Amino acid sequence: MALGTVTRRLGNKLLPALSPSPRLLHSHATSFGFKQVNEEEKARMVGDVFTSVASSYDLMNDLMSAGLHRLWKDRLVSKLNPFPGMKHLDVAGGTGDVAFRILENIHKVKLRGLRGAFQDTLEAETQIYVCDINPKMLNVGKQRASEKGFGEDGSLVWVEGNAESLSFQNDSMDGYTIAFGIRNVTHIEKVLSEAHRVLKPGGRFLCLELSHVGIPIFKDLYDYYSFSVIPYMGELVAGDRQSYQYLVESIRRFPSQEKFASMIADAGFQKVEYENLVGGVVAIHSGLKI
Amino acid sequence: MYRTAAKRLVSGARYYYTGKVGLRFRPSQILIPSSRFSTSETQPLPIPVATETETPNSSDSSPSSSSSSTATKPRAKYEDQQTRVLQASLSYVLKLGWTEAALVAGARDVGLSPSIVGSLPRKEATLVEYFMDGCLQRLVDKIDSDESLKNLTPSDCISKLIRFRLEMQAPYISTWPQALSIQAQPVNVPTSFKQRAVLVDEIWHAAGDNASDIDWYAKRTVLGGIYSTTEIYMLTDSSPDFRDTWAFLDARVKDAFDIKKTIQEAQYLAEAVSTGLGNSFQGFVGKVFQR
Numbered sequence: 235m236a237l238g239t240v241t242r243r244l245g246n247k248l249l250p251a252l253s254p255s256p257r258l259l260h261s262h263a264t265s266f267g268f269k270q271v272n273e274e275e276k277a278r279m280v281g282d283v284f285t286s287v288a289s290s291y292d293l294m295n296d297l298m299s300a301g302l303h304r305l306w307k308d309r310l311v312s313k314l315n316p317f318p319g320m321k322h323l324d325v326a327g328g329t330g331d332v333a334f335r336i337l338e339n340i341h342k343v344k345l346r347g348l349r350g351a352f353q354d355t356l357e358a359e360t361q362i363y364v365c366d367i368n369p370k371m372l373n374v375g376k377q378r379a380s381e382k383g384f385g386e387d388g389s390l391v392w393v394e395g396n397a398e399s400l401s402f403q404n405d406s407m408d409g410y411t412i413a414f415g416i417r418n419v420t421h422i423e424k425v426l427s428e429a430h431r432v433l434k435p436g437g438r439f440l441c442l443e444l445s446h447v448g449i450p451i452f453k454d455l456y457d458y459y460s461f462s463v464i465p466y467m468g469e470l471v472a473g474d475r476q477s478y479q480y481l482v483e484s485i486r487r488f489p490s491q492e493k494f495a496s497m498i499a500d501a502g503f504q505k506v507e508y509e510n511l512v513g514g515v516v517a518i519h520s521g522l523k524i
Numbered sequence: 525m526y527r528t529a530a531k532r533l534v535s536g537a538r539y540y541y542t543g544k545v546g547l548r549f550r551p552s553q554i555l556i557p558s559s560r561f562s563t564s565e566t567q568p569l570p571i572p573v574a575t576e577t578e579t580p581n582s583s584d585s586s587p588s589s590s591s592s593s594t595a596t597k598p599r600a601k602y603e604d605q606q607t608r609v610l611q612a613s614l615s616y617v618l619k620l621g622w623t624e625a626a627l628v629a630g631a632r633d634v635g636l637s638p639s640i641v642g643s644l645p646r647k648e649a650t651l652v653e654y655f656m657d658g659c660l661q662r663l664v665d666k667i668d669s670d671e672s673l674k675n676l677t678p679s680d681c682i683s684k685l686i687r688f689r690l691e692m693q694a695p696y697i698s699t700w701p702q703a704l705s706i707q708a709q710p711v712n713v714p715t716s717f718k719q720r721a722v723l724v725d726e727i728w729h730a731a732g733d734n735a736s737d738i739d740w741y742a743k744r745t746v747l748g749g750i751y752s753t754t755e756i757y758m759l760t761d762s763s764p765d766f767r768d769t770w771a772f773l774d775a776r777v778k779d780a781f782d783i784k785k786t787i788q789e790a791q792y793l794a795e796a797v798s799t800g801l802g803n804s805f806q807g808f809v810g811k812v813f814q815r
Contacts (some may be wrong), residue, residue, distance in 0.1 A: 315642030317628060408637040434603070436636025439642060504602040505643055521645050522638075524605050 267483030268523075273420050280418050283477045288370040290472040297471060297476045300465055306516050307413060310442045311335040313509075313518060318344055320408040323363045323432060325425075326415020328371025330378055330390070332442075333364045336411075337353055337389060363407075365400065366394045398424040402432045412448065413442040417488045426501035433523040443494075444485045445510070445517035447502060452513050460485070491517050597737070606644070608634045610654040617696055622648050622703045649712045652703045656719045659692045667730045678731040679781040683774050685727045686751055690773075692757055694766065701759055723746045750776045 266276050287294065296302050311332065316339045324333045324388050340360055366372050372392050384390055397402050397412070397419055410429045429439050447453045461483040468478030474481065489497065490510050494517075499506045503521025510517050613630030620626040624647050628638040644650045666688060667673065671742035673681050693700055724744045733743065754776065756767045 313642065315639070317638050317641075320639070322636075408639045409642075434637040434639075436609075436631060436638070436640035438637075438639040520643070522602060522640060524601055 267480045267487070267520060269356065276420055279480075283480050284368045284418075285370055286474050287472060287477050288368070288374060291371070291374065294468065294472055294478070297467055302512065306442060306511055306518075307331055307335055309509075309511065310411065310413060310440060310518055311339050313520060314339075314341045314409055314411060314438065314440055316343065316409070319360055321361045321363075321406060322411070323365060323400075323407045325400075325410065325412040325417075325429075326366045326367075326386065327364045327367030327411070327413060328368055328375050330375035330384075330412055332413050333362045333375075333390060334379070334384065336362055337384060338345050341405075360389045361391060362389050363391045363393055363402070365395045365397070366396065367396050369394055373406040398428060400428050400432055404431055405434045407432045407434060408437050409440070410437065411440045411442070414444065416441055416443055416490055417484050422489070422494075422497060423501065426498055426503075430502045430523055435524055439498065439519075439521040439523070441494075441498075441519045443488065443517060443519070445488065445494075445514055446486075446490050447514040449513045491519075495519055538701075563601050586637060605634075605640070606638065607638060607654075609640060610651055613651055617651075619812060622652055622706055623695055624648060646712060649706050649709070649715070652706050652712075653715055653719065655703075656716070659689060660719065660723055662692065663689050663723070664726060667726065673730060678733070679777050681705065681731045682727055682747065683777045685730055686773055686777075687770055689727075689751075690725070690755060690766075690769070693755070693758070697758065704755075720748060720751070725753065746780055750780065 245446060268278050271279065281518065299306075311355065313337065314322075316336045318340055320340070322333075322336060324336070327333055327335070337360075364372070364375060366375075372394060376392055380391055398421055410433055412425070412429075416425055426439075433439065447456045464482055465475045465479045468481075469475035472478070488494070491510065491514065495506050495508050498519055498521045501521075502523065504524050505522040507521075508517050508519040609627065609631045611630075612633040613626045615633075616626040616629040620629060624641060627644070627647060629642045631638045631640050641647060663685065667685070671686070676684065696703070706712060721744070724747045727747060728743060750773070754769060754773045757772050758766055761768075761769045
């Protein structure tokens with residue numbers, strides 16, 4: 235078992251380039267890793283990060299987390315508890331990892347013979363929307379969907395869009411997941427309020443994100459692994475040290491587990507909980523819309 | 525020591541149901557890590573902790589901990605909705621059983637997304653526990669409102685209350701074996717055991733027993749046994765209106781209260797023990813002399 239484990243995934247959700255002129259006069263500073271930049275700059279810079287890592291994305295994920303990111307995503311989907319006929323939105327899920335797991339889980343549910351309850355629901359088709367702002371990531375996902383045999387399945391719908399202004403109707407989704415993506419948006423609050431808007435009453439919000447390690451000694455090992463090993467690995471494998479330097483820095487700038495949970499509650503969600511994995515390297519937050 | 529623990533248990537259990545506003549769905553509580561009856565006091569204001577149950581398809585091998593962030597108002601609203609879903613799910617139990625499918629159907633009835641089922645920590649066990657809590661609440665209401673109970677002898681009072689309680693399960697008798705198996709799962713035993721302990725305690729209090737003496741555990745163990753055996757007997761009873769079950773129940777309660785029979789049984793036990801010892805002694809002596 236690797237001591238320090240970090241994983242990362244796509245998902246850059248950013249303001250569109252169009253911003254009203256009055257905002258330019260009062261442009262707010264935001265963070266890109268440890269650097270302070272204005273909001274428009276962050277959008278472009280994060281876009282560059284994910285454009286450059288798209289091709290070697292999965293390989294680096296496996297290397298950085300020693301394959302653990304697969305287990306984390308499995309855990310996320312098991313907490314979601316998918317059911318046949320659900321309308322689900324996976325944001326920042328361009329390569330489709332989470333969406334594929336949801337579909338496989340739903341197929342298992344069908345095989346388990348829960349048809350009694352879902353008889354009427356089976357008429358309504360399952361719809362899994364994969365939304366990403368980066369078209370390169372979406373293309374990777376579509377290609378992998380074809381390879382896995384999900385290509386013909388009409389359940390998967392690939393949508394290019396911004397997490398801060400989704401193109402879906404109010405009260406239209408049963409579930410909303412965002413895996414390793416919310417850290418890269420410019421306004422976390424906007425993403426959360428958008429998630430609340432598109433969910434049906436009773437719908438659930440789940441967020442899988444790299445978070446903060448609280449255990450003293452493990453924290454030191456984790457810091458060393460983050461700032462020394464990962465950028466070097468990125469340079470060696472993907473030929474891109476800068477992008478992975480941004481990755482580890484943005485993790486440290488992300489709100490703590492408790493603070494992020496309170497942000498979710500402020501957006502209107504109830505029964506907000508979080509679960510730490512590997513001592514806090516990754517956290518799964520969940521909330522319920524009533 | 526037993527007396528102190530018992531008093532704390534009694535006060536805790538009594539406090540738990542003191543409010544007559546109506547049974548609020550209990551928030552998740554810290555589970556007692558053993559199925560043996562705990563002497564720890566029931567917390568008046570339990571701290572909500574989400575205890576995650578590993579689902580069969582979860583392959584997560586990482587250590588995990590959980591925490592929850594709640595506020596008073598939003599939590600009340602959430603619990604109201606959860607109660608509505610559970611209440612609506614009960615009407616599907618006969619058709620779908622005590623299953624996730626019933627919960628999904630119930631959620632649809634109240635206009636919520638079936639995703640809310642995913643937020644229940646133990647899903648179908650939550651439904652069974654909700655039903656058990658509802659039955660307990662109705663029993664407590666009857667104890668408070670039925671004046672005729674005060675005129676009955678303890679044995680008659682106990683028989684009547686157990687019958688009243690088991691009659692609440694009669695509509696679900698065809699699916700109750702499934703509910704019992706759900707309650708018997710290791711992760712659900714602490715809660716179901718506690719529910720039955722509180723039930724037995726309420727019945728003894730209604731019968732007028734408020735003592736906290738050394739018999740406290742013995743009385744509740746005996747009554748718990750009577751309740752459980754009658755419940756199981758009821759599962760296979762096909763007589764009209766469970767007539768055989770009520771006869772069985774009355775006989776068991778009378779047996780428990782029959783002091784003369786108890787004395788006789790004690791005598792039989794003493795004779796059996798002495799006879800057994802005698803046989804062993806004779807055998808031992810015989811072997812020694814044979815050498």
